[in-house]
Amino acid sequence: MIPFDFEYYKPTSAREAVSLFNTLNSQGKKPVYYGGGTEIISFSRLYQLYPKAVIDIKGIPECNVLEFQNDHLIIGAAVTLTQIQESNFYPLLSWCGGRVADHTIRNKITLGGNICAKIPYRESILAFLVSDCEVVIEGVNGARRDYLKLLPFIRG
Amino acid sequence: MKFLDKGFLELNVNKEKRNTVVRPSDTLLEVLRDQLGLTGAKPGCKNGDCGACTVLVNGLPVKSCLMLAVEGAGHEITTIEGINVAPMQQAFVDEFAFQCGYCTSGLL
Numbered sequence: 001m002i003p004f005d006f007e008y009y010k011p012t013s014a015r016e017a018v019s020l021f022n023t024l025n026s027q028g029k030k031p032v033y034y035g036g037g038t039e040i041i042s043f044s045r046l047y048q049l050y051p052k053a054v055i056d057i058k059g060i061p062e063c064n065v066l067e068f069q070n071d072h073l074i075i076g077a078a079v080t081l082t083q084i085q086e087s088n089f090y091p092l093l094s095w096c097g098g099r100v101a102d103h104t105i106r107n108k109i110t111l112g113g114n115i116c117a118k119i120p121y122r123e124s125i126l127a128f129l130v131s132d133c134e135v136v137i138e139g140v141n142g143a144r145r146d147y148l149k150l151l152p153f154i155r156g
Numbered sequence: 157m158k159f160l161d162k163g164f165l166e167l168n169v170n171k172e173k174r175n176t177v178v179r180p181s182d183t184l185l186e187v188l189r190d191q192l193g194l195t196g197a198k199p200g201c202k203n204g205d206c207g208a209c210t211v212l213v214n215g216l217p218v219k220s221c222l223m224l225a226v227e228g229a230g231h232e233i234t235t236i237e238g239i240n241v242a243p244m245q246q247a248f249v250d251e252f253a254f255q256c257g258y259c260t261s262g263l264l
Contacts, residue, residue: 005162007161007180108223
């Protein structure tokens with residue numbers, strides 16, 4: 001059981017999510033983005049994390065993309081490790097991600113959450129460290145691409 | 157969609173529409189057990205390790221202790237009560253595959 005209450009938001013666009021985050025943050029609600037939520041729920045249960053609001057990103061279409069576009073493999077932050085493993089577009093990523101937790105939790109754990117996690121079981125990062133990857137981040141001024149700048153995320 | 161405080165939530169459980177009153181921070185496991193009386197899914201570690209609380213969400217096994225009830229809105233949830241003598245259940249009976257049985261519904 002989570003021993004406190006929080007507000008749950010499920011925006012339908014990345015822009016809406018970011019502006020929600022800013023609003024909630026300025027209200028002192030310490031919002032967190034919510035993907036699979038496995039880590040947020042287990043940490044909240046232990047009172048190691050106590051957000052007053054969570055923003056579920058699973059309703060954002062860009063976060064659910066898993067396909068090739070112009071020779072680039074695009075993976076949304078809310079794509080689960082199971083989806084990645086089953087589509088097997090990038091076998092090394094499937095293999096690394098397939099070693100996280102067990103298969104039922106991998107139906108819930110998302111790639112975004114696994115990269116940004118606070119817990120150390122972030123195996124899917126390895127596949128990105130050895131590949132030519134980039135992250136796209138939505139900010140207050142719109143989307144931004146960062147080439148090979150995954151390291152700040154990994155440190156959590 | 158927003159869910160700011162305790163309120164009504166309609167869930168599709170075992171092909172029935174069920175109305176619940178939940179806090180946004182309630183896990184699916186608590187709501188299934190305490191409000192809908194579906195006590196087949198069991199609380200074990202509540203940490204996603206043991207699997208005693210496993211249910212199907214859109215046909216995929218998910219640990220209901222690591223899922224919020226509000227996340228279940230619009231999805232098809234199936235608990236052990238909604239599985240009617242699946243081949244695996246019969247195999248468990250035939251092979252007497254139980255010890256105490258606490259986690260059996262999760263295993264199935």
